[in-house]
Amino acid sequence: MATASGGSEFVDKFPDEAAIIKASFLIAFVSLGIGAFFGLIQALHRTNVLRVIDSADYYTLLTGHGVLLAIVFTIFFLCGVFHWAVARSLDRPAESALFSWAWVGLMTTGTVLATVAILGGLVPNLGMSADVLFTFYAPLQAHPIFYIGLAMFIVGTWLSGADWFLSYRAWRQDHPDERIPLQTFMVLTTMIMWYISTLGVAVSVVFFLIPWSLGLIESVNPLLTRTLFWYFGHPIVYFWLMPAYLLWYTVLPKLAGGRLFSDPLARVVFLLFLLLSTPVGIHHQYLDPGIAEGFKFIAMTNTMFLLLPSLLTAFTVVASVEHGARQRGGEGYLRWLGALPWRDPAFTGMALAGAMFAAGGFSGMINAGMNINYLIHNTLWVPGHFHLTVGTAVALTMMAGSYWLVPQVTGTKLYSRPIGLLQVIMWFVGMVFMSNAMHRAGLAGIPRRTAEPQYQNFEFLTPIGSIFELRVQIALGGTLLFLSVVLFLFNILLTSLGEESDRPVDSYLPEPLSGPEGSPRILDNLAMWTGIAAVLVVLAYTLPLAGIIQNGGGLFGGGLPVPATVSAGFDLVMTTVTSAFNTLWGVVA
Amino acid sequence: MKLTKARALILIAFSVPVAIELRTVAGFFNVELPLIAVAVIEFLFLALLFVLYGLYGEGSESAA
Ligand code: HEM
Numbered sequence: 256m257a258t259a260s261g262g263s264e265f266v267d268k269f270p271d272e273a274a275i276i277k278a279s280f281l282i283a284f285v286s287l288g289i290g291a292f293f294g295l296i297q298a299l300h301r302t303n304v305l306r307v308i309d310s311a312d313y314y315t316l317l318t319g320h321g322v323l324l325a326i327v328f329t330i331f332f333l334c335g336v337f338h339w340a341v342a343r344s345l346d347r348p349a350e351s352a353l354f355s356w357a358w359v360g361l362m363t364t365g366t367v368l369a370t371v372a373i374l375g376g377l378v379p380n381l382g383m384s385a386d387v388l389f390t391f392y393a394p395l396q397a398h399p400i401f402y403i404g405l406a407m408f409i410v411g412t413w414l415s416g417a418d419w420f421l422s423y424r425a426w427r428q429d430h431p432d433e434r435i436p437l438q439t440f441m442v443l444t445t446m447i448m449w450y451i452s453t454l455g456v457a458v459s460v461v462f463f464l465i466p467w468s469l470g471l472i473e474s475v476n477p478l479l480t481r482t483l484f485w486y487f488g489h490p491i492v493y494f495w496l497m498p499a500y501l502l503w504y505t506v507l508p509k510l511a512g513g514r515l516f517s518d519p520l521a522r523v524v525f526l527l528f529l530l531l532s533t534p535v536g537i538h539h540q541y542l543d544p545g546i547a548e549g550f551k552f553i554a555m556t557n558t559m560f561l562l563l564p565s566l567l568t569a570f571t572v573v574a575s576v577e578h579g580a581r582q583r584g585g586e587g588y589l590r591w592l593g594a595l596p597w598r599d600p601a602f603t604g605m606a607l608a609g610a611m612f613a614a615g616g617f618s619g620m621i622n623a624g625m626n627i628n629y630l631i632h633n634t635l636w637v638p639g640h641f642h643l644t645v646g647t648a649v650a651l652t653m654m655a656g657s658y659w660l661v662p663q664v665t666g667t668k669l670y671s672r673p674i675g676l677l678q679v680i681m682w683f684v685g686m687v688f689m690s691n692a693m694h695r696a697g698l699a700g701i702p703r704r705t706a707e708p709q710y711q712n713f714e715f716l717t718p719i720g721s722i723f724e725l726r727v728q729i730a731l732g733g734t735l736l737f738l739s740v741v742l743f744l745f746n747i748l749l750t751s752l753g754e755e756s757d758r759p760v761d762s763y764l765p766e767p768l769s770g771p772e773g774s775p776r777i778l779d780n781l782a783m784w785t786g787i788a789a790v791l792v793v794l795a796y797t798l799p800l801a802g803i804i805q806n807g808g809g810l811f812g813g814g815l816p817v818p819a820t821v822s823a824g825f826d827l828v829m830t831t832v833t834s835a836f837n838t839l840w841g842v843v844a
Numbered sequence: 845m846k847l848t849k850a851r852a853l854i855l856i857a858f859s860v861p862v863a864i865e866l867r868t869v870a871g872f873f874n875v876e877l878p879l880i881a882v883a884v885i886e887f888l889f890l891a892l893l894f895v896l897y898g899l900y901g902e903g904s905e906s907a908a
């Protein structure tokens with residue numbers, strides 16, 4: 256974080272980058288608006304409060320909601336933030352504005368195609384639908400346009416990463432001996448993780464799902480597409496979280512009036528995520544037959560290791576914020592909390608997002624435990640959990656961050672701070688209602704992903720309160736959340752239409768208390784860390800994948816599945832290795 | 845410390861999860877708290893906050 260913006264605003268200094276960031280944010284926010292509207296409809300529908308759609312269309316909206324929010328909104332926003340962070344921290348524009356527009360264009364086209372395929376489901380005689388939920392694995396099948404859009408979107412993200420690596424390479428030539436600036440370091444490690452993990456979903460989409468939806472192949476091995484999805488589906492969680500962490504580490508301490516506690520620690524955290532986030536995806540498949548218990552157990556232990564970088568983050572970020580409060584004259588064990596800038600929606604939103612993330616972390620530990628997972632698997636508990644994590648820790652941080660970032664790329668002042676404050680608090684309260692009730696409903700056994708959870712001749716029971724109360728809470732929470740999004744969009748729209756102002760926000764980011772000099776140089780050796788991450792992935796996935804292919808009747812399914820054992824995967828690997836060895840021996844001898 | 849509007853809002857926000865889970869906490873002590881009791885408690889808290897805001901709030905003269 257060496258450079259201060261020195262008075263001149265980001266938009267004046269990097270007009271091309273500001274334009275790219277604005278475009279990314281625009282698409283992110285449009286998706287947020289549509290997705291939140293679908294969220295409201297679902298929340299009211301499944302609680303039987305108000306039904307405006309046919310229950311048969313629930314999956315269509317749920318797919319739109321999941322894809323537009325968890326994939327399009329988060330990732331477009333991430334691209335904007337990362338583009339800002341790289342230009343700002345390297346203090347140089349991207350190598351080619353045309354190239355930057357190319358990835359924005361490709362991702363946008365992909366988004367439009369996928370969205371058209373999803374919404375096509377609402378028009379019966381169109382013959383097009385993609386009700387495959389945001390997890391899109393077989394046996395659910397979508398129109399080919401959906402998968403093609405998805406593939407374009409992913410390739411677009413690959414190009415965006417290339418854009419930032421090119422900037423970094425150019426910077427490195429001018430600064431051969433300097434440490435990688437912290438924000439760039441965060442962007443690069445996150446993108447390496449993304450490259451490794453999207454390989455899985457790319458294989459699944461390009462080799463199985465597209466040919467299958469086009470009718471070129473007759474069947475796929477559903478467990479294989481599920482496993483390839485979750486190979487990517489867990490790391491994508493960190494792809495959502497990393498931009499939030501970037502803002503928590505580098506912007507939040509400043510907003511609190513202080514500075515980051517430790518730059519080296521932040522680097523270690525990002526490296527740990529790079530190493531640990533991919534070899535754990537099987538923890539989403541604890542109940543999948545066809546994967547041996549042993550592999551599930553390994554995925555569980557790996558998952559528990561992943562708690563470490565998140566706990567380190569909690570400590571560092573809270574320490575930095577406390578430091579800020581004390582700089583502002585805060586005192587006492589807890590009274591310093593009162594000295595924080597609660598009036599500032601950017602600060603308050605991020606702080607509340609962090610607080611809710613702690614709650615989400617606890618329910619996440621429950622999800623991760625192989626045995627207690629059985630209790631909550633596929634119940635409403637699960638959306639309860641991820642509306643705290645991606646739906647709040649990430650989405651609320653992104654909205655709060657916008658109050659500080661958008662003025663920098665538009666050059667205009669935030670339209671209203673009080674409305675912003677009200678908005679982030681409304682999100683917090685709405686999410687407490689919705690998420691808490693979802694967790695509880697899950698404990699009572701109410702399933703997720705269904706328009707009509709109420710069954711004939713069957714009653715769900717809760718130990719405290721009644722199911723009726725839970726339904727009311729979900730509907731009320733969902734309504735508050737939707738209103739909060741409306742306030743947000745309104746505030747941002749009026750901000751961007753406002754008059755240009757000299758100094759819309761104070762964009763200076765102070766140096767950390769303990770700078771990068773203290774960290775070992777080996778942290779900057781990105782090639783080595785990539786290598787280690789790849790080895791871990793190979794170790795975690797070779798045997799399970801071999802087993803899945805063997806048990807599930809080959810790459811393209813079709814055969815009858817046989818029960819899973821560790822030895823099945825092992826057999827396949829052994830046969831392959833022995834036959835390769837024999838062939839080689841034959842050549843040599 | 846002055847009770848600003850922002851601080852009051854934060855306190856209200858944090859009172860919501862506490863109120864929602866109050867019945868669980870009471871349950872640990874074998875007290876069955878009815879929903880209406882929780883509503884009354886939350887209402888009293890909000891009233892207290894309102895009074896405090898009047899006494900020490902942004903517009904008032906006295907600083908706490
Ligand atoms: C206005 C705010 C929101 C409301 C009212 C809302 C409500 C809901 C509801 C009721 C469900 C359906 C649960 C089920 O039937 O299983 C759901 C699912 C989901 N939500 Fe939200 N949500 C909101 C915001 C968000 C945000 C910001 C994100 C992510 C960034 C998100 C991501 C998801 C995902 C991934 C699903 C699961 C889709 C699936 O099961 O395939 N939601 N949401």
Ligand SMILES: [Cu+2]
Nearest residue numbers: 488489492539
């Ligand atoms: Cu996961």
